[in-house]
Each structure stands twice: as structure tokens, then as C-alpha cells.
Amino acid sequence: MTSTGAETTTVASASAVSSADVPDLWFELPPGFMEFDLGEDPESRMLRMADATDSLFAGAAPERKFSLVVSSEYILQTMIAAGAEHVSSCLLRMPGDELSQGTLCVIVERPEAGPRNQDRQGSAKRTAVQWRALYPDAEVGLVMLPYGIAALCIRDQDLQIPGVLFGLDESVPATLRQMQFCVPLKTGPGSALFVFMTQDIDHWAEYVNVLSGIMKSVSADEPRGEDTPEASGPDAGGTERQA
Known part of the structure; x- marks a missing residue:
């Protein structure tokens, strides 16, 4: 898998x-x-x-590129409507020069009232229990990140994308594989929900490596601008973001 972006890291944040x-x-x-x-x-x-x-996939079929752009926009609008603090899309070149795309969003959820110092481990465990009940076919568990404990859920989701976006009368079915991390916050009650989705299930293992690098970079402290280690995964560099 080859990254199609600039070979530098980007810092992101969410709040x-x-x-x-x-x-x-x-x-x-x-x-x-x-x-x-x-x-x-x-x-x-x-x-x-x-x-x-x-520009990145000049040789791809026009129908493939059009479908990717329209599907991506539909997912982006859905995430923005859900209250996302951060939304980004990735374009990756897989073996055989195959076009691949995924979407990442971060939603910060804070209760209106609650103790300042929450039980982060208990919060993550409760989220995992809720996800197991909601998605019995999903892979659910707990992971320890450098930032702290988080609940993890991986599942497939069937969507019906409005056909009007493609100039069609009927909806277009799509299956997304989704990985989500619920990360209890250090800054107070609440959590950050990281959600990554892609239709490219055939290359899911490569995306897991990319997501692993992103989640390992989560920090409560603003980066000071030093060079950061590359995320695990082919040609994966980084970009810093806020949440």
C-alpha cells in the first residue's frame, strides 16, 4: 500500500x-x-x-472515481450531521495501482453534568458492554493506548446510498467495514469517538495498520513540532490533528 499524500505529518485536534x-x-x-x-x-x-x-489515479475508470467521490461525500455529510469535530478522507494506492478510500471522523461526547475525574476504565468497560449488546456480530474489546484505555468495536455496516446522488432512481447498496474507538477523556467527563470506515474490505489489514498508528499518536498534550515517528503501515507518515 502506498500513501498518496505529502510525506509529512499533520497535527489534528478535537474538542x-x-x-x-x-x-x-x-x-x-x-x-x-x-x-x-x-x-x-x-x-x-x-x-x-x-x-x-x-490527479492521483488518472488511470482509474471514470465510473470508479465518480462512485468513490459520491459515496465519500454521503458518508462525510452523515458524520458532520452526527456532530463530528474532525472529518478527513484518505486516498491510498493498493497493490496493482488500485484506488482505495476511507473516511475518519472524531466526535467528542461530553455529559452536561458529571464528576470531573471520571472512572476511565469503568467508562470504557461500560461502552464495550453496550456495543456487545447493540452489535452481537461485531468484534468488541478493550485496548490500552498510550493515551489510556479505550473500547474497540469492528463491524460491517450495510448502507443504502440515495440513488439520486448517482443519477439513479433506486438506492445503491454499500457495505462498509467500520472500526471505532471510544476513548475516555483525561480532561473531564466524556469521551472521544474515533470512527474509521471503508468499502475496501479486501485491504482491511492495511487499514488496521494505518489506524493503529493514528490511535497510538493520541495525546492530551499539543505536539511541540518535533519530527514524529511514522505510523506503522506502508509509507505511512503523519499529520497532527486536534480533537
């Missing part, structure tokens, strides 16, 4: 709405990830995605 407007956590995105302005006009966003797809 719940607060008077202090201080990011709850930071994380790094590998090359190939393109972050979106949540207030950007959808048409403008789709045009940028189409331009990126054309």
Missing part, C-alpha cells in the same frame, strides 16, 4: 464546545489523509475530492 475552547486531545494523520473544513460547501468539497482523485 467539545467549551468556553475555554481548548482541545481535548491531539492526534496525527499519516500522508494520504485530507482534512475537511466542516463548514465547507458540499459542492466545493466534492470538486476538491474529484480533483485529488483525478
